[in-house]
Amino acid sequence: MNERISKLKRIMKQENIDHVLVTDYYNLKYFINLDLNSGERMIVLLVSKDKENILFINELFSLPSSKHYKSIYYNDTDDCISLLSNHLSGKEIYIDGKWTASFLLRLMTRFSADYKDASHLITKLRAIKDTKEIQLLLKASLDNDEVMKKIFPYIKLGISEKEIYNHLLLEIENLTHEPVPFDPIVAFGKNASNPHHISNDTILQKGDVCLIDMGCRHQGYCSDMTRTFLQKNEKMEEIYEIVKNANRLAIETIQPGKKFSEIDKVARDYINSFGYGQYFTHRLGHGIGLEVHEGYDVSSTSETVIEEGMCFSIEPGIYLPDVGGVRIEDLVIVSKKGAIVLNSFSKEKQFILKGLSYR
Amino acid sequence: MNERISKLKRIMKQENIDHVLVTDYYNLKYFINLDLNSGERMIVLLVSKDKENILFINELFSLPSSKHYKSIYYNDTDDCISLLSNHLSGKEIYIDGKWTASFLLRLMTRFSADYKDASHLITKLRAIKDTKEIQLLLKASLDNDEVMKKIFPYIKLGISEKEIYNHLLLEIENLTHEPVPFDPIVAFGKNASNPHHISNDTILQKGDVCLIDMGCRHQGYCSDMTRTFLQKNEKMEEIYEIVKNANRLAIETIQPGKKFSEIDKVARDYINSFGYGQYFTHRLGHGIGLEVHEGYDVSSTSETVIEEGMCFSIEPGIYLPDVGGVRIEDLVIVSKKGAIVLNSFSKEKQFILKGLSYR
Numbered sequence: 001m002n003e004r005i006s007k008l009k010r011i012m013k014q015e016n017i018d019h020v021l022v023t024d025y026y027n028l029k030y031f032i033n034l035d036l037n038s039g040e041r042m043i044v045l046l047v048s049k050d051k052e053n054i055l056f057i058n059e060l061f062s063l064p065s066s067k068h069y070k071s072i073y074y075n076d077t078d079d080c081i082s083l084l085s086n087h088l089s090g091k092e093i094y095i096d097g098k099w100t101a102s103f104l105l106r107l108m109t110r111f112s113a114d115y116k117d118a119s120h121l122i123t124k125l126r127a128i129k130d131t132k133e134i135q136l137l138l139k140a141s142l143d144n145d146e147v148m149k150k151i152f153p154y155i156k157l158g159i160s161e162k163e164i165y166n167h168l169l170l171e172i173e174n175l176t177h178e179p180v181p182f183d184p185i186v187a188f189g190k191n192a193s194n195p196h197h198i199s200n201d202t203i204l205q206k207g208d209v210c211l212i213d214m215g216c217r218h219q220g221y222c223s224d225m226t227r228t229f230l231q232k233n234e235k236m237e238e239i240y241e242i243v244k245n246a247n248r249l250a251i252e253t254i255q256p257g258k259k260f261s262e263i264d265k266v267a268r269d270y271i272n273s274f275g276y277g278q279y280f281t282h283r284l285g286h287g288i289g290l291e292v293h294e295g296y297d298v299s300s301t302s303e304t305v306i307e308e309g310m311c312f313s314i315e316p317g318i319y320l321p322d323v324g325g326v327r328i329e330d331l332v333i334v335s336k337k338g339a340i341v342l343n344s345f346s347k348e349k350q351f352i353l354k355g356l357s358y359r
Numbered sequence: 360m361n362e363r364i365s366k367l368k369r370i371m372k373q374e375n376i377d378h379v380l381v382t383d384y385y386n387l388k389y390f391i392n393l394d395l396n397s398g399e400r401m402i403v404l405l406v407s408k409d410k411e412n413i414l415f416i417n418e419l420f421s422l423p424s425s426k427h428y429k430s431i432y433y434n435d436t437d438d439c440i441s442l443l444s445n446h447l448s449g450k451e452i453y454i455d456g457k458w459t460a461s462f463l464l465r466l467m468t469r470f471s472a473d474y475k476d477a478s479h480l481i482t483k484l485r486a487i488k489d490t491k492e493i494q495l496l497l498k499a500s501l502d503n504d505e506v507m508k509k510i511f512p513y514i515k516l517g518i519s520e521k522e523i524y525n526h527l528l529l530e531i532e533n534l535t536h537e538p539v540p541f542d543p544i545v546a547f548g549k550n551a552s553n554p555h556h557i558s559n560d561t562i563l564q565k566g567d568v569c570l571i572d573m574g575c576r577h578q579g580y581c582s583d584m585t586r587t588f589l590q591k592n593e594k595m596e597e598i599y600e601i602v603k604n605a606n607r608l609a610i611e612t613i614q615p616g617k618k619f620s621e622i623d624k625v626a627r628d629y630i631n632s633f634g635y636g637q638y639f640t641h642r643l644g645h646g647i648g649l650e651v652h653e654g655y656d657v658s659s660t661s662e663t664v665i666e667e668g669m670c671f672s673i674e675p676g677i678y679l680p681d682v683g684g685v686r687i688e689d690l691v692i693v694s695k696k697g698a699i700v701l702n703s704f705s706k707e708k709q710f711i712l713k714g715l716s717y718r
Contacts, residue, residue, distance in 0.1 A: 040652075077660070095460045102456035104463060105476045117464045293399075301436070 002068050004031050005047060007125055012049045018090030020047045020118050024098035026290045029220060030126055032068055036061055042080045042103055045069060046087055056084050085110040094118035127287055127295035128309040133221065134333055137289070137311055140176075140223035141331055141342035143216040147171045148227060148345045155210050155229055155352050161186040161199040164212070172216055181222035181292040185213040192228065192325035195282055195317060207233045209324050210352060215292060222292045224313055225343045226329035229352050237349065239276065239318040240326050244347055246270045246316040247328045250284060250298075254314075254332060254339035260302035267316045268300065276318045285313040288331060310334045311342075361427050363390050364406060366484055371408045377449030379406045379477050383457035385649045386481055388579060391427055395420055401439045401462055404428060405446055415443050444469040453477035486646055486654035487668040492580065493692055496648070496670055499535075499582035500690055500701035502575040506530045507586060507704045514569050514588055514711050520545040520558040523571070531575055540581035540651040544572040551587065551684035554641055554676060566592045568683050569711060574651060581651045583672055584702045585688035588711050596708065598635065598677040599685050603706055605629045605675040606687045609643060609657075613673075613691060613698035619661035626675045627659065635677045644672040647690060669693045670701075 008031070012020065022045040028034040032045060032055070041058040048054075053069035058080075063071060074080045081103065088111045095104060097119035108115060129137065150171050154164055164186045172180055187197040189208035197211075204210060213226040228243075230236055250267040264284040271280045287295025288311055296304045298312055315329030328347055332339035367390070371379060381404040387393040391404060391414070400417040407413075412428035417439075422430060433439045440462065447470045454463060456478035467474060488496065509530050513523055523545045531539055546556040548567030556570075563569060572585040587602075589595055609626040623643040630639045646654025647670055655663045657671055674688030687706055691698035 095464070097459060097461035097464075099460040100456060101454045101458040101460065101463045101474075102476050102478055104460045105454070105456075105474060108474075115460075115464060115467075117461050119461055 002032070003130070004125065005053060005068060008047055008121065009049065011121060011125075012047070016049075017092060017094055017121075018049050019088055019092075020094040020121065021045070021084075021096055021099065022047060022118075022122070023096040023103075026294070027096055027098070027122055027126075029290055030122075032066065034063075035220075041076075042074075042084075044084055046084065048087075054087060056080060081106045081110055088113070092116060094121065096122070123295055126289060128307055129289065129311050129333065130309070133289065134309075134311070136219050136221035137223070137331065137333065138342050140216050140218035140221050141225065142344070143172075143176055143218060144214060144223040144225045145343055145345040147175060147214065147216065148212065148225065151212065152229070152350075153353060155204065157204055157206065157352075159204050161188055161191070161202050161204075164210075165199040168212070168214055172214070176216045176218065178217035178220070181215040181217055181224070184215070185211065185226075187211045187325070189324055190322050192327075193319040193321050193323060195319060195325070195327065204352075207231050207236075209233070209236050209326065211325060211327060213327065213329065220290050222288050222290070223342070224288055224292055224329065224331060225345065226315060226317075226327045227345060227347070227350075228326045228328065229350050231352050233324075235320070236324055236326065239320070240349055242271060242274050242276060243316050243318055243326045243328050244349075246280075247314055247330065247347065250314045250316065251330065251332060251339045251341060254306060254334060256306055256308045256334055256336065258306050260296060260298045260304050260306060261300055263306070263314070264298050264300045264302070267314070271316060271318060279318045279320055280316060281319060282317070285315050285329075287312045306334055308334050308336055314339075361391070362489070363484065364412060364427060367406055367480065368408065370480055370484075371406070375408075376451060376453055376480075377408050378447055378451075379453040379480065380404070380443075380455055380458065381406060381477075381481070382455040382462075385653070386455055386457070386485075388649055389481075389485055391425065393422075394579075400435075401433075401443075403443055405443065407446075413446060415439060440465045440469055447472070451475055453480065455481070482654055485648060487666055488648065488670050488692065489668070492648065493668075493670070495578050495580035496582070496690065496692065497701050499575050499577035499580050500584065501703070502531075502535055502577060503573060503582040503584045504702055504704040506534060506573065506575065507571065507584065510571065511588070511709075512712060514563065516563055516565065516711075518563050520547055520550070520561050520563075523569075524558040527571070527573055531573070535575045535577065537576035537579070540574040540576055540583065543574070544570065544585075546570045546684070548683055549681050551686075552678040552680050552682060554678060554684070554686065563711075566590050566595075568592070568595050568685065570684060570686060572686065572688065579649050581647050581649070582701070583647055583651055583688065583690060584704065585674055585676075585686045586704060586706070586709075587685040587687060588709050590711050592683075594679070595683055595685065598679070599708055601630060601633050601635060602675050602677055602685045602687050603708075605639075606673055606689065606706065609673050609675065610689065610691060610698045610700060613665060613693060615665055615667045615693055615695065617665050619655060619657045619663050619665060620659055622665070622673070623657050623659045623661070626673070630675060630677060638677045638679055639675060640678060641676070644674050644688075646671045665693055667693050667695055673698075 044056045046054045059073040186199040192211040211228045215224040246267040283299035285298035317327030319325035331342040403415045405413045418432040545558040551570040570587045574583040605626040642658035644657035676686030678684035690701040
């Protein structure tokens with residue numbers, strides 16, 4: 001049996017859980033490497049403590065057979081929920097948190113049990129990356145570096161955010177041939193003071209920063225990196241150094257056994273010590289993997305303990321309303337000895353190239 | 360109060376339903392014109408039989424106030440499910456079928472009631488389009504016609520499916536500036552015998568048909584049309600005429616009061632009468648609106664009765680394995696007198712332009 005399902009079964013035995021129903025696209029990709037969007041049609045991987053795994057799937061999506069599970073095909077006229085409920089037993093059924101109410105409510109009328117949310121179990125497993133996953137995450141981050149290098153020369157006075165944004169999408173598509181994990185952010189000048197700015201027709205003007213937050217995918221695994229490029233501007237250069245050091249100090253603090261809140265605190269305290277605490281308005285980071293946000297947050301309230309193999313972002317920022325903002329974001333993997341940064345694109349102060357303007 | 364919520368409330372009074380929880384992106388767009396993807400954060404429009412409507416929404420997504428509902432904002436540290444459950448009463452709670460198990464299971468532990476799926480209520484309302492919706496659907500279909508006209512001259516010997524596919528996406532983006540409702544299908548020759556073919560590097564060769572299934576959006580409302588272009592090829596020309604007539608006969612049969620299964624039967628019987636019944640492998644059509652598939656199917660098993668204001672596709676096809684296929688698809692709106700076809704792109708036999716090949 002594959003190692004990921006085996007781990008889930010070990011937890012089920014420890015906690016005496018009879019059944020877990022895996023239904024979400026990403027969870028199915030994680031456990032059985034299935035890349036299938038079944039639309040409105042039910043798809044359930046039934047993982048049982050002591051029995052073989054069964055995939056319930058519509059016959060429209062025929063799959064090669066697998067040694068990791070048996071497949072039960074149904075058609076559009078079958079009662080797929082009855083087929084599933086016939087294979088259930090016990091008092092507690094753990095359900096993928098992403099399953100829809102329509103299916104869950106139907107199952108509840110067929111099989112009486114105590115239904116519980118399996119999200120925490122699956123999140124915990126997915127948070128610890130194996131060697132294969134680390135390789136894919138690293139490649140996705142190297143692709144990100146590569147695209148950022150190609151984009152940098154385009155950043156010139158007179159260009160618009162949307163033009164850089166379009167270049168970015170094109171370079172990512174050409175390099176990776178995979179969908180982007182999220183809409184990239186390109187923000188100039190005061191637009192960079194909004195952490196979630198949507199790129200528009202704003203033109204790059206003298207003194208403006210250019211903030212780029214982007215990601216690629218490699219075999220589904222996501223990367224996520226932010227860099228902020230400068231022009232001569234005392235205030236922005238000042239906060240750049242603070243954010244850069246906050247990023248570095250947080251990364252240096254990461255160790256298995258520490259809590260996420262401790263890492264967040266290091267960056268937040270540092271930014272606070274310069275009086276900019278109120279302008280760092282979001283959590284320090286987020287887990288990442290098959291989804292761009294998965295697993296655990298790096299936040300002031302997260303008591304979760306860091307473990308070897310976790311992958312997450314470290315992305316301090318200072319956002320000065322109506323002035324501008326700086327964010328520097330890296331992905332890290334946790335090793336025994338601490339964090340390994342997946343991006344290699346420089347974090348040293350970089351100035352937008354001078355010369356002829358774009359137009 | 361807005362007319363769409365009023366209709367829902369009238370049904371709730373008739374059927375004595377205390378609460379409906381509306382949570383899905385498209386349902387919220389339908390009822391309160393909200394265009395918001397709240398990600399993992401809970402968003403619920405609580406529609407109550409005798410009380411004012413309340414929108415529960417994270418404070419990250421601040422909205423202008425509305426006369427159609429009161430807003431209750433929560434933040435990331437609040438227990439949003441408790442906030443919601445405090446406003447519930449009665450024995451039955453109807454839940455949006457798309458809500459996730461995570462939220463539903465949490466709510467069930469807070470508020471004990473008989474939870475039911477509200478999907479059929481909402482589907483029924485959304486299936487009947489109002490004047491505004493019909494205008495938007497018509498515009499989306501006119502855009503589809505326009506794009507198809509622009510694409511037709513590109514179809515030449517030597518071009519690849521993927522090249523036409525890329526042109527298509529570009530033309531749609533340029534004309535509509537909205538995301539496509541589905542990945543267009545461009546299928547040449549025997550690829551057209553797979554109704555769900557994914558466009559690839561196949562080159563258009565002599566005798567091949569070119570099937571194009573595409574859609575646009577206008578203010579979110581979808582269009583969906585298929586045309587199949589021919590070259591000299593006796594078999595394909597023969598099945599083209601059969602499919603065209605099946606499309607026409609089915610459309611002529613549509614009347615309020617008939618069942619969807621009757622419409623499917625007209626097309627299926629006609630295709631059958633030429634001995635091609637086994638090669639018409641899917642339902643005749645599907646409802647459409649804010650989603651490309653919504654409402655009711657036009658299928659052999661659908662006992663749903665057609666009503667004025669419904670919008671759906673009529674898309675008979677004949678697929679000859681390893682040879683080729685023809686599908687002709689239109690959208691129709693049901694009026695008192697019968698079907699009004701939304702597409703105006705010709706369905707007469709059209710041959711791919713001769714002349715220099717593409718390369």
